[in-house]
Amino acid sequence: MQQSDIKNKNNSADIPSAEKSTENSASLELRNVCRGFGDEWNREEVISDFSLSINPGELTVLVGPSGCGKTTLVNMLAGFDKPDTGQVLLNEKLITGPGMDRMVVFQETALMPWLTAYQNVVFGPKIRNDLPARELKKKADYLFEKVGLVEFKDKYPIQLSGGMQRRAELARAMINDPLVMIMDEPFRGLDAMSRELMQEFFVRLFEENRRTNIFVTSEIDEAIFLADRLIVLSNRPTSVRKIIDIKLPRPRQLNVLSSTEAYKYKRDAMELLHEEALRNFKRSTPKADS
Amino acid sequence: MTDAVQSKSISSVSKKKSKLEKMLTNKSLWRGVVALIGAVIFWEVCSQSKVWFGVEIPWIGKVPPPTEVIAAWQKIFYYTGYWESWYLSTGRVFAGFIIAMIIGIPFGLLLAVNRYFRDVFFPPFEILRPIPPLAWVPASIIFWPTTEMSIAFVTFLGAFFTIVINVLGGARNIDVQYLRAAQSMGANQWDLFWKVILPGTLPSIWTGAAVGMGITWEVVLASEMISGGGQQGGGGLGFFIWSSYMGGTVAQVIVGMISIGIAGYLSSSFIRYLGVITMPWRRLF
């Protein structure tokens, strides 16, 4: 299943409802959120007084040093974690818990090892059974074709390569037509080649339906290539160091990264991030990137 | 992940050796066979040393040699009582084992899932767990009307504690990502249990079962020996060994030991086999 085949599949005539949901993409907002961990004596404020608004239909990328609390932010946006103080809002409504309007793709694969790729993808609609079987099958087959995993439908996750597992997870998220897609460093474990292919594939996907997307990464090239808006985060307690609007033309091609304009953005971000990383390294303990 | 994938593509390039051919040329297999034969010969020589060389080797000297054991085995091979004891012991083992699984698995899962249930029922469970199962034999003989039921109860206890601990352990360290992914896809508590926690704990349920099976054989043998020696002892391999010992034919005792070893091994591999069938996704590791 060559990578190029995926591209010319996209403009096939009958696109099921999954793609027509451009108009209801949502806006997300964090208002002076605070979150800390540990007991009194080693209390650590991972996020303090953090405010950020994410515009609808935009690919917002958060980049920051490891251990700066990116994953905590993702958990709060997805509803797995509640802020100590402050609010997290989706379309002006308070987020209380996980829901299918905000789908997350994690760093390590969360495909259930005991289900085949197909069973994983149809897991959501099946337990909610909000789709008649025939239409669900059509939608699932369409998505499998789109992510280029048609021959791998009945394979178990352990039989798939890293890149394929990511694509299956994307399909599993998209089948639920979420308002917002949240990606927590999804391509981190992949080798350079699969990573580039996945980045290109993800950008195509985004440019097609312009769904609100939040992408967390620590790779600067990946951030610049994907982002409409780049949010540079500081060390703990996390705060917004800088917001850079990436004006690179859409649809993005990989070679855009070696254009002088991209290098300007990269130098701009590198400056801040290197300083943050150095300070983080001096103080760092092995706590996972909480 | 991709490295493992690449290395697989190496082997597809040239001829594959057949499984049997690989087995035959496997050096360690031959060494194992040599070691086993050597051990049997060593046993023969030591046991016969009194007869052949006149000097009696301590310990092993008193044990009848393999040739005598095989002779004893042939003698009773066609004696129905022998196979009946197999049948009785296996029946008792599986009776206790199945009850332990039926009660143990849900109990373990409930302990893992519901915090309050765990707070209430885990302390008494932990207090009773260190008491070795065989210490319950006399108490269970008093309590249960028939010896059959008392043996089944002790076998149940033997397997129950192991199964519960394994299931609890397995259920509690399911990767939280699976639960979160399912939750965000709209799974309610019931779905989470049936569609994520249960399949996720399956591997440790089977490990618990395999270990539990091993313990049930130990317990059945002991209870048969301890209570079987009594009045209406219902037979079984344990009783067979004890009565052969009482009857003075030591070779038959060793026959009993070997048969219960084989029976134990067969039932454990049966459990492993069940595990392999019910978890197709694990076979690919």
Place this chain on the structure above:
Amino acid sequence: MNQKNSTVNIQEAPTGLALKIYYWRKSLKTLTPYLMLIGVALWLGTYYLLVEGWELPRFNKLPGPVEVITEWTNPDPDWGISMFSPIYYEHIIISCRRILIAFTIATCLGVPLGLFMGWSKTFRDYTFPILEVLRPIPILAWVPLAILMFSGFETPVIYLATLASLFVTTLNTLLGVDSIDEEYFRAAKCLGSKPHHVFWHIVVPGSLPFIFTGLQISIGVAWFSLVAAEMVSGEFGLGYMIMDSYMNITYVTMVIGMLTLGFVGWVSSALVRLAGDRMMQWRVRALALEGR
């Protein structure tokens, strides 16, 4: 953008006992300790009601909790066994002595055997099949042979407990050696270590975690076999005490014996765990950081 000091230290971090008290007080605010008490009370309550309270048909033969406790704490007990009678402690000491001997022999034999089996492939090829063939035979099946082979009462009982824990210790030590990552061996050879260095600095410490898991199981198995052996052929010890009190229908001492066995078993495995933590500081600290 204000860069607040990220770690807010209100007071110096408590350690050791202070830490435990802190967590204990914190847990008091939650429901857990109270539920635990309810759980134990529930268990004792049903035990009491079934046996002494309503005296249901089958249950009335068994001694109830009140009866057991009064006997246990009675200075001059009716059936000779209580906290104050020396014979009670004699049984405990004999059983513990047997376990100690059996456990030490099994560890001194099993650990080196497991290490050598892991260390040299040929040695493993010859010894592992024999171990695997003998392992499925339940320990109790060895009782008649043990009595035959060893004269007297003491040696057969200790032999059985040793045999039981020998299998478990050897197997787990072997698993421990196999669990060591190949790269540690390569790094050690790269640094110029000779074979005996690799053995003492890599193989032994590397397999320690598995060895101690093995020792924990082996102490449990040793108690399991000791009780059985004492019941069948012992003269003294807790197993014998239980069987003896069953024979002459003094059921109260039987229950006391069972509870003592449970307590002593728990203490011995706790000791093994303690020794494990002391020997493997590096694991304890790494696990602590992961919040376990």
Place this chain on the structure above:
Amino acid sequence: MANQNNSRGAISIRNVTKIYDPDGVNVMAVDDCSLEISAGEVCMIVGPSGCGKTTLLNAIAGFHSITEGEIYLDGQLLCGPSKPKAEQGADRMVVFQHGALFPWKTLGENVAYGPIVQGVMSKAEAHEKAEHMLAEAGIGDVAHKYPGEVSSGMARRSEIVRALINDPKVLLLDEPYRAMDALTKSIMHESLLEVYDKTKVTIFFITHDLEEAIFLGDKVVVMTTRPATLKKTVDVKIPRPRDYQTLTTEEFRVLVEETKEAVHEEAKKAFDAGERELA
């Protein structure tokens, strides 16, 4: 400890071939590969994952044998037809991808292990030097901590110190920073460059990240997908000492542009081979 005389550590690989024989299915991992690395040079090996670069490293370090060809270190035969497998020694120190610090020894004990075991130093002397070198590398205060207690960045740095204390002729690095996120990686690069500027030890560095190769290396060798042979060699003329600003200079960008196509092509072939294999 800086050995300024960089007259040692020259590796010459001459027509090396390696054929694996896993369970009777013989597979060629390295095919007639020749490479000259001069003393004190940082040679970067770039290629798709699983293409046989690690096999080359294993051959130099003496973990695996080679089927044909010869490898020399400073003129002495490491391995060849007469001696297919080189002896392992502290002159060729390896730093592994997932790290191989002994978790049961503190970082200080790890670093001091080499000299003690080779009998080059007494226990006290080795520990004292270990602490000194760790302090020099900026992580002096963790000498008494266990590897499980420090961050992956610090653990990797102490592993390099553990290698350097034996004053090796060559440092063999097998994708040491692969498991790290990009920002810790940039700090690791700077610390490696610092160490290199001080010791001028020959470095044989395997990676699949082209930018890392060009940023660190004097020479970048691009390998084909399996079986590994030399596809393209690029000499990196960027002056030393380098720092992260180099990453955004024009000269660096041109070099990346030049080699990107070659690496991309090989990676694509390996990727598709992998995908086809799984189908």
